Amino acid sequence: MVWAILSIKVENKPGILFKVTHLFRSRNFNIDSISVGVTEDKKFSRMTITTIGDEKQITQIVKQLDKMIDTIEVRRLDVNNSVYRELVMFKIKVSKPEDSMEINKLASAYSAKTHDAKKESIMVEMTATPHQISAFEELAKKFGIKEMARTGITALEREEHEH
Amino acid sequence: MSDNNKMNETMIGATALMKALEKEGVKEVFGLPGGANLPMYDELGKSNIRHILVRHEQSAAHMADGFGRVSRKPGVCFATSGPGATNLLTGIATAQADSAPMVAVTGQVPVAMIGKDAFQESDIIGMANPALKYSYQPRTPEEIPTMVKQGFYIAETGRPGPVLLDIPKDVQQNEANIPFPDEVRVPGYHPWTDPDMQNTGRAVELLLSAQKPIILAGGGVIISSAFAELQSIAELLMIPVVTTFKGKGAFPEDHPLSLGPIGMHGHAEANKLMTEADCVLAIGTRFSDRSVGTFEEFEKNLKIIHMDVDPAEIGKNQTTSVAVVGDVRTSLRIFGKLLMDKAVRPSDDNPWLKHVKETKQYWRENLKLHPGEMGAAKILRKLRELLPKESIVTTEVGQHQMWASLFFDAIHPGTFFSSTGLGTMGWGFPAAIGAKTARPDVPVVDIAGDGSFNMTEHSLATAVLEDLPVIVFLINNYSLGMVAQWQRTFYDRRMVGVDLKKCPDYVKLAESYGAQGIRAQSMDELEKAIKDGLNSDVATVIDIPIDPEEDVLPFVAPGTGLKDMILPS
Numbered sequence: 134m135v136w137a138i139l140s141i142k143v144e145n146k147p148g149i150l151f152k153v154t155h156l157f158r159s160r161n162f163n164i165d166s167i168s169v170g171v172t173e174d175k176k177f178s179r180m181t182i183t184t185i186g187d188e189k190q191i192t193q194i195v196k197q198l199d200k201m202i203d204t205i206e207v208r209r210l211d212v213n214n215s216v217y218r219e220l221v222m223f224k225i226k227v228s229k230p231e232d233s234m235e236i237n238k239l240a241s242a243y244s245a246k247t248h249d250a251k252k253e254s255i256m257v258e259m260t261a262t263p264h265q266i267s268a269f270e271e272l273a274k275k276f277g278i279k280e281m282a283r284t285g286i287t288a289l290e291r292e293e294h295e296h
Numbered sequence: 297m298s299d300n301n302k303m304n305e306t307m308i309g310a311t312a313l314m315k316a317l318e319k320e321g322v323k324e325v326f327g328l329p330g331g332a333n334l335p336m337y338d339e340l341g342k343s344n345i346r347h348i349l350v351r352h353e354q355s356a357a358h359m360a361d362g363f364g365r366v367s368r369k370p371g372v373c374f375a376t377s378g379p380g381a382t383n384l385l386t387g388i389a390t391a392q393a394d395s396a397p398m399v400a401v402t403g404q405v406p407v408a409m410i411g412k413d414a415f416q417e418s419d420i421i422g423m424a425n426p427a428l429k430y431s432y433q434p435r436t437p438e439e440i441p442t443m444v445k446q447g448f449y450i451a452e453t454g455r456p457g458p459v460l461l462d463i464p465k466d467v468q469q470n471e472a473n474i475p476f477p478d479e480v481r482v483p484g485y486h487p488w489t490d491p492d493m494q495n496t497g498r499a500v501e502l503l504l505s506a507q508k509p510i511i512l513a514g515g516g517v518i519i520s521s522a523f524a525e526l527q528s529i530a531e532l533l534m535i536p537v538v539t540t541f542k543g544k545g546a547f548p549e550d551h552p553l554s555l556g557p558i559g560m561h562g563h564a565e566a567n568k569l570m571t572e573a574d575c576v577l578a579i580g581t582r583f584s585d586r587s588v589g590t591f592e593e594f595e596k597n598l599k600i601i602h603m604d605v606d607p608a609e610i611g612k613n614q615t616t617s618v619a620v621v622g623d624v625r626t627s628l629r630i631f632g633k634l635l636m637d638k639a640v641r642p643s644d645d646n647p648w649l650k651h652v653k654e655t656k657q658y659w660r661e662n663l664k665l666h667p668g669e670m671g672a673a674k675i676l677r678k679l680r681e682l683l684p685k686e687s688i689v690t691t692e693v694g695q696h697q698m699w700a701s702l703f704f705d706a707i708h709p710g711t712f713f714s715s716t717g718l719g720t721m722g723w724g725f726p727a728a729i730g731a732k733t734a735r736p737d738v739p740v741v742d743i744a745g746d747g748s749f750n751m752t753e754h755s756l757a758t759a760v761l762e763d764l765p766v767i768v769f770l771i772n773n774y775s776l777g778m779v780a781q782w783q784r785t786f787y788d789r790r791m792v793g794v795d796l797k798k799c800p801d802y803v804k805l806a807e808s809y810g811a812q813g814i815r816a817q818s819m820d821e822l823e824k825a826i827k828d829g830l831n832s833d834v835a836t837v838i839d840i841p842i843d844p845e846e847d848v849l850p851f852v853a854p855g856t857g858l859k860d861m862i863l864p865s
Contacts, residue, residue, distance in 0.1 A: 193608070196607055200606070202430050
């Protein structure tokens with residue numbers, strides 16, 4: 134099984150997200166994460182979908198997405214040659230006064246920001262790879278995670294040639 | 297998206313729809329009016345387009361499907377919103393499964409009412425989405441002609457399929473200054489790619505190096521009209537041809553190289569030789585489970601060359617040795633040209649050809665048939681004998697369908713059509729009516745079973761009133777015969793829900809609609825009935841009672857390979 138990042142340029146019209154996700158459902162594929170936003174050209178949106186499957190399945194997903202009339206371009210990004218990040222927000226419990234300082238220290242070690250520091254909780258915002266997010270999540274568990282929200286991955290491939 | 301907006305005219309949306317349909321060459325639509333498509337019907341009445349009234353929208357979709365498969369132009373069906381639209385769904389899914397061109401036009405509640413659970417509102421675009429090639433919902437009358445033009449283009453090009461146009465009632469009624477584009481562009485749609493020359497060259501080498509080659513022709517050959525190209529390659533290299541069930545009629549079944557369909561109920565010789573071949577040229581097929589049985593078994597010792605218009609079919613069900621993506625007619629032409637320089641016609645004592653010939657002869661002579669006078673093979677061979685070769689045949693779904701595959705030879709190209717993918721009972725009769733609309737000059741016969749015919753028998757009204765005299769060749773075992781066969785074979789004869797208890801009387805049923813009803817209980821009666829049907833000005837139902845215990849054999853049980861086929865004992 135491999136993890137793949139698909140970058141899909143679509144027309145910026147209503148109903149297309151529905152069609153793309155419906156394709157995954159009806160073809161028995163998995164969506165691991167999905168993020169959508171407008172591109173540099175406002176006529177188009179870019180969906181970044183991460184999925185897990187064997188090579189044959191992922192080839193099939195790309196072909197089926199490509200076949201969709203609303204998709205303008207479908208690319209499987211080279212994971213080793215792409216920058217991919219996810220935004221995550223944690224609400225972490227503060228049980229005793231020193232927790233607050235420790236959470237701040239942990240956040241700064243991960244280049245994360247803190248918001249809304251209250252007596253009972255602190256909000257942490259971080260942009261990182263899924264791997265780093267999992268690592269942070271593990272460490273934050275000892276304080277207690279009240280809530281967590283993730284955006285799903287967005288990604289761009291690095292330029293091929295350096296001049 | 298539209299280019300070249302040459303002329304604008306002021307009119308209401310419904311008028312624009314009719315004008316746009318006329319510009320696409322539409323001469324007839326199949327449909328049923330209702331509240332949300334009344335403006336369309338009002339304009340339809342004023343147009344030159346013929347309306348063929350159905351008694352249930354599912355039949356309208358099947359008629360459009362039959363029309364589309366025969367004419368290779370999208371058939372058009374109309375339905376109102378809500379239940380009218382949902383009744384089309386089975387027909388849309390059937391067309392999608394068999395890659396048939398269709399444009400379905402539904403009425404929708406007014407724009408301001410959408411999402412309010414209005415009377416007869418349904419989110420038909422959402423419901424039909426996975427069964428559609430594409431869909432449109434215009435929000436202004438100005439969009440209609442462009443969407444119609446794009447819709448027809450999408451429905452009939454590349455791998456054909458159904459397109460839905462869902463038009464809110466106010467969009468039909470409102471007046472606007474409406475542009476009619478002469479050309480449209482669909483940016484994300486690339487219906488054809490040119491076959492890759494390098495791969496085509498490799499495919500030629502692979503086929504020429506095979507000791508035991510075979511051709512597997514699928515429905516794509518019929519859709520792209522690649523009959524002549526296929527035949528010339530088969531004859532040049534003397535390669536035996538099997539088809540999928542969908543590909544029946546892609547190659548003349550009276551040809552010495554023809555072995556008939558493979559699959560769950562394929563010809564014994566076709567299934568047997570398919571498993572013995574060392575290289576298959578598979579053209580326009582998706583390797584459905586019904587055709588190949590278990591995939592692992594199928595690909596053992598077999599080099600597969602796969603030609604298809606749809607890149608997503610390559611490697612979906614079957615791993616291939618070489619793939620050639622593109623319109624199969626174009627691919628076959630290039631393939632043929634490359635072959636010309638290199639091909640050596642095998643001699644008559646070529647061991648594979650000798651074996652093929654002997655196997656075919658053996659099974660044609662030795663396959664055990666039902667002993668009764670009205671056995672399925674006998675009645676279908678009688679029909680073939682009396683029916684002109686250019687006649688079009690459709691089937692329903694069930695035992696009769698598989699008997700038709702086994703015992704009714706399709707000889708002229710593209711004269712045999714069936715719901716092969718979705719397996720929709722009730723498809724054959726309305727599809728025959730659609731086919732007759734497209735080809736009024738040839739006889740059209742629906743080879744039917746009683747269970748299937750029940751599902752759309754109301755279309756007798758359409759056949760009679762619209763003067764479309766098709767013949768229903770009703771192979772009647774008064775049961776849901778295929779299910780009964782599976783219960784006999786796999787469930788120790790525990791028969792549940794399959795006995796139709798001699799209801800209704802099909803002769804009386806036909807007569808009550810003003811059609812001709814004939815019961816044929818002997819070969820003499822059958823011969824007379826077929827002749828009467830062919831000479832009749834009205835639709836004819838020939839009710840042919842048969843032995844309800846007759847099984848369809850050979851039979852490849854689900855989950856097994858072609859070599860495991862069960863033969864008549």
